[in-house]
Amino acid sequence: MVVHQTTCCYCGVGCGIVVRQEPNGRLTVEGDKEHPSNRGMLCSKGMNLHYTVMDQSDRLLYPQMRLGRSMPLQRVSWDAALERTAAVFKTFIQKYGPDSVAFYVSGQCLTEEYYLVNKLIKGFIGSNNIDTNSRLCMSSAVVGYKLSLGEDSVPVCYDDIEEADVFYVQGANPAWCHPILWRRIEAHKTANPHVKIICVDPRRTDTARSSDLHLPIRPGTDIVLNNAIGRLLIENGFVHSDFILDHTDGFAAYREQVMQRTVDEAADLCGIDAEAIQQAAAWIGRSNGFLSLWTMGLNQSVVGVNKNLSLINLHLITGKIGKPGNGPFSLTGQPNAMGGREVGGLANSLPAHREVTNAAHRAEVEAFWQGPVNIAPKPGLTATEMFDALANDQSGDASLKAIWIINTNPMVSMPDANAVEKALKTARFVVVQDVSNRADTVSFADVVLPAAAWLEKEGTMTNAERRISYLPKILDAPGEALPDAEIIWRFAQKMGFGESFNYANASDVYQEYTRLTAGTNVDVTGVSYELLKKYRTIQWPFPEGAQGNGAGTKRLFTDHRFYTANGRAQIHAVPDGNASEPTDEDFPLVLTTGRIRDQWHTMTKTGRVAKLGQHSPEPLLQIHPADASPRGIREGQLVVVQGRRGEVRVKAQLTEDVRPGLCFLPMHWGKVLNNNQVRANNLTSSLVDPRSKEPDFKFTAVEVKPYRKP
Numbered sequence: 001m002v003v004h005q006t007t008c009c010y011c012g013v014g015c016g017i018v019v020r021q022e023p024n025g026r027l028t029v030e031g032d033k034e035h036p037s038n039r040g041m042l043c044s045k046g047m048n049l050h051y052t053v054m055d056q057s058d059r060l061l062y063p064q065m066r067l068g069r070s071m072p073l074q075r076v077s078w079d080a081a082l083e084r085t086a087a088v089f090k091t092f093i094q095k096y097g098p099d100s101v102a103f104y105v106s107g108q109c110l111t112e113e114y115y116l117v118n119k120l121i122k123g124f125i126g127s128n129n130i131d132t133n134s135r136l137c138m139s140s141a142v143v144g145y146k147l148s149l150g151e152d153s154v155p156v157c158y159d160d161i162e163e164a165d166v167f168y169v170q171g172a173n174p175a176w177c178h179p180i181l182w183r184r185i186e187a188h189k190t191a192n193p194h195v196k197i198i199c200v201d202p203r204r205t206d207t208a209r210s211s212d213l214h215l216p217i218r219p220g221t222d223i224v225l226n227n228a229i230g231r232l233l234i235e236n237g238f239v240h241s242d243f244i245l246d247h248t249d250g251f252a253a254y255r256e257q258v259m260q261r262t263v264d265e266a267a268d269l270c271g272i273d274a275e276a277i278q279q280a281a282a283w284i285g286r287s288n289g290f291l292s293l294w295t296m297g298l299n300q301s302v303v304g305v306n307k308n309l310s311l312i313n314l315h316l317i318t319g320k321i322g323k324p325g326n327g328p329f330s331l332t333g334q335p336n337a338m339g340g341r342e343v344g345g346l347a348n349s350l351p352a353h354r355e356v357t358n359a360a361h362r363a364e365v366e367a368f369w370q371g372p373v374n375i376a377p378k379p380g381l382t383a384t385e386m387f388d389a390l391a392n393d394q395s396g397d398a399s400l401k402a403i404w405i406i407n408t409n410p411m412v413s414m415p416d417a418n419a420v421e422k423a424l425k426t427a428r429f430v431v432v433q434d435v436s437n438r439a440d441t442v443s444f445a446d447v448v449l450p451a452a453a454w455l456e457k458e459g460t461m462t463n464a465e466r467r468i469s470y471l472p473k474i475l476d477a478p479g480e481a482l483p484d485a486e487i488i489w490r491f492a493q494k495m496g497f498g499e500s501f502n503y504a505n506a507s508d509v510y511q512e513y514t515r516l517t518a519g520t521n522v523d524v525t526g527v528s529y530e531l532l533k534k535y536r537t538i539q540w541p542f543p544e545g546a547q548g549n550g551a552g553t554k555r556l557f558t559d560h561r562f563y564t565a566n567g568r569a570q571i572h573a574v575p576d577g578n579a580s581e582p583t584d585e586d587f588p589l590v591l592t593t594g595r596i597r598d599q600w601h602t603m604t605k606t607g608r609v610a611k612l613g614q615h616s617p618e619p620l621l622q623i624h625p626a627d628a629s630p631r632g633i634r635e636g637q638l639v640v641v642q643g644r645r646g647e648v649r650v651k652a653q654l655t656e657d658v659r660p661g662l663c664f665l666p667m668h669w670g671k672v673l674n675n676n677q678v679r680a681n682n683l684t685s686s687l688v689d690p691r692s693k694e695p696d697f698k699f700t701a702v703e704v705k706p707y708r709k710p
């Protein structure tokens with residue numbers, strides 16, 4: 001039996017996994033007791049991860065292409081697929097300019113893959129048209145951190161869980177979506193009964209049920225609540241005046257903003273009791289360790305950046321940051337959303353947290369890459385903008401013509417999915433690089449490239465606490481599937497950039513990236529595959545010559561010097577309005593979408609594991625009995641959920657776990673199930689936060705009616 005240590009490829013917790021490979025090829029998995037993130041624990045998804053690679057039945061095995069949209073896909077050689085793609089890209093670039101092509105990648109990609117695609121399009125093709133599905137889940141947190149702390153830098157680590165005595169969980173359901181972190185929180189609370197958990201969520205989730213205080217606010221009122229807590233912290237003497245004076249700017253304007261609304265007014269707007277807000281503020285104010293945790297409930301909003309700022313403000317006015325057990329902790333959804341941020345895999349970024357709009361940053365990266373073009377000074381198209389541009393393509397202008405989609409399934413995961421579907425039909429050229437044909441997007445591809453899966457390629461990922469893990473290659477990929485990094489460097493060679501993409505292995509790519517981080521706040525010049533194999537994981541920054549046992553940097557800002565130009569954190573006065581699409585007579589209910597416990601994203605992996613389907617075999621619409629009754633909706637009845645852009649037909653689940661006026665629908669399922677349209681994103685809008693460009697998945701105006709057979 002051969003034993004390997006690797007990392008779970010589902011969520012941003014980044015659990016260590018021990019994989020055992022028996023002589024007959026059978027695999028088993030268990031939690032890695034040596035891994036500091038999970039200490040041997042795994043959730044239901046992680047425990048069943050080996051089945052996703054043992055079942056090869058839906059794998060893409062060979063490159064395929066079609067010569068016209070109505071023609072079938074046919075097996076071709078790698079050379080033929082990449083040469084055709086290169087020829088089409090070159091033609092479009094020559095005729096319409098470099099912004100006529102784009103890459104849409106994924107937080108599932110390894111850091112090396114993210115880095116290579118970024119280098120190819122920004123440094124060699126000359127466009128910043130690369131964005132990632134992480135835009136859909138954490139870009140509001142990125143902007144929030146930048147505006148308040150000076151850079152996209154998570155200040156805390158998981159070990160802060162055991163140091164905290166108040167947890168403020170807002171817009172997150174870690175009991176289902178970050179289960180191993182939640183188990184650490186629960187174990188800490190069991191051992192220390194004085195620990196308090198506050199959960200802010202319009203839904204009574206498992207996290208809310210296990211909390212000491214549940215604040216079921218009206219959707220879209222997070223800022224109202226956070227500002228009210230800020231006001232109470234000020235009024236009750238819980239602010240840290242010395243910290244504010246010595247290490248922050250902006251307090252006076254913040255004070256003025258939060259004083260504009262009384263706590264009673266805030267409670268009315270949020271739809272909760274004023275006493276509950278006072279209780280939350282008192283616990284936060286008196287805490288020794290105040291850890292706030294959030295995910296999509298704050299980020300996936302048309303005011304997502306303001307929501308983030310309003311929460312980070314609570315740490316800055318109390319000085320509860322940069323010390324054990326204290327800090328604002330944005331949990332990443334995907335396994336390598338953080339790695340993608342480090343290498344600049346967003347339309348506005350460059351490696352090591354540099355910006356395309358910063359001339360000095362561009363010059364540094366240009367000098368390092370020595371590409372044939374200057375890096376463009378304007379941000380490229382973001383996720384929703386790419387699909388809008390494809391849909392609006394008019395032959396002859398310079399809009400987007402070709403898109404290359406890597407390890408993500410926008411047909412299901414993007415907002416306003418019917419529009420995305422039309423965009424993919426309109427696109428002149430679509431390349432899909434993926435592991436399996438379960439991804440609905442494959443059916444729109446002109447060229448399909450088979451990619452190696454988890455365990456079939458080596459590379460690195462960074463989890464939510466800045467912890468870099470090495471993932472070894474354990475298995476050969478089936479058929480002719482190749483590691484994503486190799487696909488990209490082979491394509492770059494076909495494009496004529498061979499000298500700059502002449503890598504022997506993923507380690508070469510990683511070493512190149514680490515050199516580009518020298519002297520930055522993300523400095524990982526001391527990290528290598530050898531060191532990661534020796535120490536298992538390292539938290540960045542870890543510059544060359546860094547001492548210690550390889551653990552890296554647990555916490556940032558321990559000296560209270562922030563990454564802003566003047567070294568001071570910025571407290572922002574944020575208005576508390578929401579700008580989501582309005583409800584009205586026709587669409588009076590608010591729909592929020594999200595995950596369920598045992599499924600992951602669009603089910604291209606978890607859908608292969610039968611036992612994960614048992615928890616919830618089909619999508620159910622959660623609706624409050626007070627909303628169901630006047631509409632004549634009964635438990636289990638088929639209902640039509642109608643929105644301004646489309647509809648779905650699913651069974652109703654009557655529950656008081658959602659507020660009256662609110663419905664919930666899981667986002668995992670594709671277009672059709674049992675002859676019913678069930679894709680939640682038929683309903684969602686493509687409204688985005690103006691700064692982060694993150695969509696407003698959590699607030700869609702809908703109506704729900706019983707389904708009547710025509």
Ligand code: SF4
Binds near residue numbers: 011012046047181
């Ligand atoms: Fe994998 Fe996340 Fe579960 Fe850990 S918590 S086993 S990383 S899905």
